[in-house]
Amino acid sequence: MKLTDIADNIAKSIQIYQANKHNDCIVYAVEFTDESHKAAQGCVVARIDDATHYSLTSYDCRYMDTGKEILSQTLGAFFECDDNLDQRQPLIDAIQAKLGATDATN
Numbered sequence: 001m002k003l004t005d006i007a008d009n010i011a012k013s014i015q016i017y018q019a020n021k022h023n024d025c026i027v028y029a030v031e032f033t034d035e036s037h038k039a040a041q042g043c044v045v046a047r048i049d050d051a052t053h054y055s056l057t058s059y060d061c062r063y064m065d066t067g068k069e070i071l072s073q074t075l076g077a078f079f080e081c082d083d084n085l086d087q088r089q090p091l092i093d094a095i096q097a098k099l100g101a102t103d104a105t106n
Helices: 003-019 085-099
Strands: 026-033 039-048 054-059 074-081
Touching: 003 026, 003 039, 003 074, 003 085, 026 085, 039 085, 054 085
Parallel strands: 026 074
Antiparallel strands: 026 039, 039 054
């Protein structure tokens, strides 16, 4: 899936989650592919804690290796991004731009 489409989906999900004033935690995971089109050792996790707080975090491991705290949260969606691993920060920036945010936590 393309980076711009993933950013759109995650930003819209955050907006809907906030508009509906949810108070349960949900995560959206994005893994990237390497040159051989296999999962690279890095991901971005969008974590929506409640209607007013979310975070966008880049990890240097695959989603399944992020740890119990993240993996125990409800998974809203899992995306495989066609872009290279070096596009993690541009993905975070694109999501923030779509949300009109100046930092990763609102």
